[in-house]
Amino acid sequence: MPKTGRMRRIIICDLQKCNGCQVCEAVCAYAKEKSPNLKMSRIRVLRVEPFLNIALTCRKCEKPTCVKACPRDAVTALDDGSISIDKDKCNGCAWCIESCEFGVLRLHLDNKVAIVCDFCKELGALQCVKYCPKEAISYTTVEQAARKSSREVAEHFLAEQSTPTAQP
Amino acid sequence: MVETKGYAGKYIVFDLGEGKGRAEAISESIATNLIGGYGFGARTLYDHVKAGVEPYSPENVLAWWTGPLAGTVAPTTSKYAVFARSPLTGFFGFGISSGGFAYELKSAGWDGIVIFGRSPKPVYFFVDDDAFGLRDASELWGKTTWETEELVKEELGDDAVRVASIGPAGEGMVRIANITNDRNRQVGRTGLGSVMGSKMLKAMAVRGTGSVEVADPDGLFQFSMELNERCKGPKTEKYRIYGTPANVLVHQKLCCLPSYNFQRGTFEYAEEVSGERMLRTHVKKVIACTNCPIACDHVNEVKDGPYRGTVASMDYESLDMLGPCCGVRELDMITKAVQICDTMGVDTISAGVTVAWAMECFERGILTSEDVNGLDLRFGNAEAMIRALELLCRKEGRLGRLLAEGVKRASGVIGKGSEKFAVHNKGLEWGAYSMRSLKTSTLGFATSIRGACYLRSGSYQVDVKGTVDRLKLDRSRGKIVYEGENSYAIIDSLILCKFIRGVLAAGDMSKLYTLATGFEMTEKQLMLAGERIHNLAKCFNVIHGASRKDDYPPPRAFEEEMTDDGVRGVRITREEYDEALDGYYEVRGWTAEGIPTKGKLAELGLVKEGEGIGIG
Numbered sequence: 151m152p153k154t155g156r157m158r159r160i161i162i163c164d165l166q167k168c169n170g171c172q173v174c175e176a177v178c179a180y181a182k183e184k185s186p187n188l189k190m191s192r193i194r195v196l197r198v199e200p201f202l203n204i205a206l207t208c209r210k211c212e213k214p215t216c217v218k219a220c221p222r223d224a225v226t227a228l229d230d231g232s233i234s235i236d237k238d239k240c241n242g243c244a245w246c247i248e249s250c251e252f253g254v255l256r257l258h259l260d261n262k263v264a265i266v267c268d269f270c271k272e273l274g275a276l277q278c279v280k281y282c283p284k285e286a287i288s289y290t291t292v293e294q295a296a297r298k299s300s301r302e303v304a305e306h307f308l309a310e311q312s313t314p315t316a317q318p
Numbered sequence: 319m320v321e322t323k324g325y326a327g328k329y330i331v332f333d334l335g336e337g338k339g340r341a342e343a344i345s346e347s348i349a350t351n352l353i354g355g356y357g358f359g360a361r362t363l364y365d366h367v368k369a370g371v372e373p374y375s376p377e378n379v380l381a382w383w384t385g386p387l388a389g390t391v392a393p394t395t396s397k398y399a400v401f402a403r404s405p406l407t408g409f410f411g412f413g414i415s416s417g418g419f420a421y422e423l424k425s426a427g428w429d430g431i432v433i434f435g436r437s438p439k440p441v442y443f444f445v446d447d448d449a450f451g452l453r454d455a456s457e458l459w460g461k462t463t464w465e466t467e468e469l470v471k472e473e474l475g476d477d478a479v480r481v482a483s484i485g486p487a488g489e490g491m492v493r494i495a496n497i498t499n500d501r502n503r504q505v506g507r508t509g510l511g512s513v514m515g516s517k518m519l520k521a522m523a524v525r526g527t528g529s530v531e532v533a534d535p536d537g538l539f540q541f542s543m544e545l546n547e548r549c550k551g552p553k554t555e556k557y558r559i560y561g562t563p564a565n566v567l568v569h570q571k572l573c574c575l576p577s578y579n580f581q582r583g584t585f586e587y588a589e590e591v592s593g594e595r596m597l598r599t600h601v602k603k604v605i606a607c608t609n610c611p612i613a614c615d616h617v618n619e620v621k622d623g624p625y626r627g628t629v630a631s632m633d634y635e636s637l638d639m640l641g642p643c644c645g646v647r648e649l650d651m652i653t654k655a656v657q658i659c660d661t662m663g664v665d666t667i668s669a670g671v672t673v674a675w676a677m678e679c680f681e682r683g684i685l686t687s688e689d690v691n692g693l694d695l696r697f698g699n700a701e702a703m704i705r706a707l708e709l710l711c712r713k714e715g716r717l718g719r720l721l722a723e724g725v726k727r728a729s730g731v732i733g734k735g736s737e738k739f740a741v742h743n744k745g746l747e748w749g750a751y752s753m754r755s756l757k758t759s760t761l762g763f764a765t766s767i768r769g770a771c772y773l774r775s776g777s778y779q780v781d782v783k784g785t786v787d788r789l790k791l792d793r794s795r796g797k798i799v800y801e802g803e804n805s806y807a808i809i810d811s812l813i814l815c816k817f818i819r820g821v822l823a824a825g826d827m828s829k830l831y832t833l834a835t836g837f838e839m840t841e842k843q844l845m846l847a848g849e850r851i852h853n854l855a856k857c858f859n860v861i862h863g864a865s866r867k868d869d870y871p872p873p874r875a876f877e878e879e880m881t882d883d884g885v886r887g888v889r890i891t892r893e894e895y896d897e898a899l900d901g902y903y904e905v906r907g908w909t910a911e912g913i914p915t916k917g918k919l920a921e922l923g924l925v926k927e928g929e930g931i932g933i934g
Contacts, residue, residue: 169613171606172418173546176391180539186391187425187529188608199464199501200617200629201603259527283546283611 157291158231161193161267161278163205167286170195170203174278174287181270181277187259192267193278193287194254205278205287207254207267208233216246216255216266225264233266240264323533324386324834325349326429330450332443334517335376335435337452344429350837351923352854353811353847354385354429359401359412360854362432364927369861373405373509374491374516376436382423382522385813386835389424389530391542393549394815396421396608399505405516406493406509406668406724407745407769409859409868413507414810415482417500418608422480425526433517442470442483442521447528455520460486462661463498470523483521484511485663487711491515492722494668494747498660502615502631503607506665508746508768509724533836541833545821546611553820554612561604561616562634563593565750569638572782573885574752574759577642578697579674580741580874583752584882587647591637600632600649612817618653625650630657638750639670640707644677645697655704662711671747672725673706675740676717684734691715738873744769744864753875755885756781757791761898762799764871767855773816775802789885791894796902804848811851850922853914857924860931866912869899 175191183190193207210231217225217233224239225246235246242262247255255266269289270276279287288295325344332339344358352361362381371377380402387395398420404411423431426447433443440455453473458466466483482499488511495511496504505511514520532538556564566588569575573583589595596618606613620628630653640646640655659666679685680695687693691709693702695717709718720728725747729740741748746769753760762777763770772778777799781788786795808827809816828841856864871890880888903910907918919928 169604169606171610171613172608173393173611176609177539177543180391180535183529184535185529186389186532187527188421189425189527190529197605201619203603203605281543281546283549284613 154291157293158210159289159291160210161207161269161276162288162290162292162295164286164288165202165204167284168203168205169284169286170197171283173281173283174205177277177281181273182265190256190259190265192256192265194256206252207278208269209252209254215249215251219245219249221245232269234268235264235266237261237263321346322349322386322835322837323531324390324831325354326424326427326530329428329430329432330445331432331434332450333435334433334437334441334452334519337437339450349386349835350839351847352851353808353831353844355383355397355399355414355813356412356807356810356855357847357851358383358430358811359399360410360851360858363401363403363410364854364858364861364930366434367403367858371403373403373408373411373513376434376517378403378513378516380433380510380513380517380519381430382432383430384420384424385811387812387814387830388420389526390532390834391539391609392830392834393542393545394607394610394612394818395813396610397813397815398423399810399813400497400510402510402513403862404508404510404745404768405491405512406726409744409769409862409864410767410855411508411510411513412768413496413505413510414813415497415499415503415505416607416610416815417480417503419480419482419499419503419524420813421608422524422526424530425528426524427526427528431522433519436516437518440518440520442523443519444474445522445524445526447526458520459489462486463663464501464661466521467501470521474523474525476525479523479525481521481523484514485661485711487663487722488512488515489520490713490722492664492711492713493724493727494665494672494722495663496665498663500607502605502617502660504660504665506667507771509665511663532834534833538830538833541829545818545826548821549611549818551821554817557612557614557817558604560593560597561601561614561632563596563616563632563637565634566592566637567594568782569750569752572755572788573880573882574755574782575642576638576748576750576752578645579643579671579678579739580748580753581678581739581878582882583755583880583885585642585647588642590647591641591649591652593634596632596637596649600653602629607815610815612815614817618649620650620653623650625654628654628657630654630660632656635750636666636670639667639674640703643670643674643750644703646700646703647698648700651700651704655700655707658704658707658711664707664711667749668724668747669707669710671741672710672721672728673703675725675729675736676706676721677703678739679732679736684732684736689716689720691717693717738877741872741874742770743871744868746770748872751778753871754880754888754890756788757890757898758786758788758795758798760871760875760890761791761795761895761902762802765799765803765869765899765902767852767859773806775799775806776816777802789888791890791898793897793901795898796900797905799902800905803852804845807848807851808844811847846922850924853919853922853924854927856914857919857927857931860913864912866899866910869912870895
């Protein structure tokens with residue numbers, strides 16, 4: 151994986167492309183639980199009728215509320231910004247889940263400990279990114295995501311100019 | 319109890335009258351002989367709905383079945399089917415829907431739900447993992463399908479619950495009423511929404527938090543990801559880019575785009591209602607069902623005019639039936655018409671064909687102004703079409719009450735020769751494939767177990783692709799329909815979406831089945847199961863009076879010549895149709911009257927069913 155300097159990568163969902171198919175949830179649940187249970191996924195797909203679809207997971211916040219909320223110090227932020235949850239310390243109180251502004255943590259349905267995206271470190275490749283059928287999910291820096299948006303808006307602007315006028 | 323994986327291994331049997339139910343196990347022999355979905359539904363209807371059971375009586379069953387792949391990672395498998403004796407046809411009533419409902423039901427630990435009886439008051443059924451039961455729906459009665467979904471989620475305090483419901487049309491027992499889940503997905507055909515209405519059952523809500531166990535998780539995952547990858551290729555491009563409305567211009571070229579109540583096979587304004595145009599002017603978002611890598615659902619939004627803000631999911635069938643078939647060319651109005659059907663809960667195909675029939679009757683002077691509530695019900699009058707749909711959905715006025723019965727009964731009431739342009743088979747309104755310019759298709763529509771339907775054999779494909787002469791029929795077409803029906807019976811039992819069929823190679827369906835269930839099954843065995851399922855469903859139809867007479871297209875196919883350039887003068891002759899139908903019965907191993915023979919049923923392990931239809 152290429153170096154990104156001082157910038158962090160996060161998982162970004164392209165709202166134009168995301169259609170709410172939940173394949174990311176299925177592959178995540180399989181990777182983490184060997185199960186097709188969408189409710190065990192570490193990425194969450196939300197559909198707001200009639201048009202909005204989005205896949206959301208850990209945003210690697212600078213001051214993670216989930217870390218602060220945990221009364222047992224079970225939730226810690228690692229150097230790369232990702233969140234680690236100590237299964238033995240966690241007692242399933244779910245304050246971290248409540249505190250998360252993005253609602254991207256969950257309680258494991260069987261053992262009732264908090265679970266969160268670990269960016270598939272042990273697998274090498276992020277499964278949601280790899281298998282999204284529409285390539286709507288990317289693992290990138292916000293800088294790159296912003297540059298992409300700038301480029302798209304510029305291209306759109308250019309396309310709108312039906313007759314380009316050359317300025318002297 | 320079934321040992322094979324993939325299946326939940328159990329289903330709910332519930333009596334609405336008693337308000338009580340129980341769990342029943344699925345035997346391994348039923349699982350492997352009948353696969354799931356369509357096969358299980360055929361079993362339920364054959365076993366429980368005897369001759370004389372009226373569709374709206376409490377004795378009629380309402381069965382919900384998934385397949386062994388639902389709730390797994392296998393693509394396009396979050397599908398379920400609903401079965402009952404159809405109030406529209408009197409025969410095998412059956413419809414398939416997708417969205418997220420089936421995934422949820424399997425995750426709750428159930429393969430299906432078989433409902434009997436009638437509730438004394440409006441109720442909805444809630445499955446919450448192992449627990450299930452009825453909840454009061456008096457506040458929901460009268461609400462649209464979209465409102466019902468929201469209200470049930472609100473009441474249960476869980477917006478992730480999946481809901482399938484009927485609208486006011488189903489409550490009022492409009493015979494062409496459907497069932498809607500996830501807003502835009504319908505169990506559309508054969509009037510099953512009105513069976514729910516007759517049982518005072520407003521909705522089904524499901525929450526499932528478990529997992530479906532499969533025999534080979536790694537194998538199924540790897541193969542599913544391979545299929546997902548294949549779905550990015552050209553075989554699904556049509557569905558992904560334009561959605562099924564891509565058919566409009568393809569069918570226009572082949573003169574098989576039904577317009578003006580199937581009088582013609584082309585539409586002079588086809589360009590204006592094409593998938594290409596719609597994508598530019600109306601499609602706001604393309605969405606997917608749960609675990610589908612394709613995503614075909616094109617959701618339209620009306621941007622200007624009196625219907626500004628109207629939202630509806632648009633597919634080819636809805637578009638043609640409420641567009642060209644009614645002579646209507648304004649996408650705004652077609653979108654509005656689909657929204658009315660979806661929210662009120664009627665089938666867009668049946669509604670479109672029924673209104674188109676009324677338009678033709680009105681133009682011919684068979685229906686008077688009084689009959690049509692004073693509407694100027696000419697072809698192309700979109701406002702009149704919309705008003706007629708509203709009346710139909712609520713059985714309002716003379717016109718509403720007439721059209722709510724579907725085209726077969728409506729034409730029976732009116733008479734005066736209007737039966738000749740009531741376009742249906744077995745009472746089910748014809749889909750958007752012209753009868754005379756796609757003749758193999760027509761044979762498949764007419765032999766279909768549920769009445770006029772393109773999805774029971776896919777026999778239109780050889781016509782559209784040009785692998786046969788689509789303007790002629792002969793004995794050999796029977797085999798094409800036969801093979802299509804057997805294969806589609808398996809697709810409908812596993813249950814897979816038909817839109818993935820293009821990327822499946824020979825052996826892929828049996829591979830999916832074996833990976834999920836652990837039960838070795840060859841493609842040949844699967845096709846034999848398909849034939850078994852089809853014959854079982856056919857036995858049901860025979861019990862309810864079906865014979866050769868029910869396997870014909872309507873008079874328009876035989877009696878009128880086409881007038882479109884390119885196919886001018888084309889019609890189906892009785893002789894060529896009879897020859898093709900004979901060929902079909904022969905390859906099926908049925909009698910010339912279209913009744914399964916003792917030998918064929920024995921070969922398929924259906925001896926008891928043979929005795930049931932008097933073939934001892």
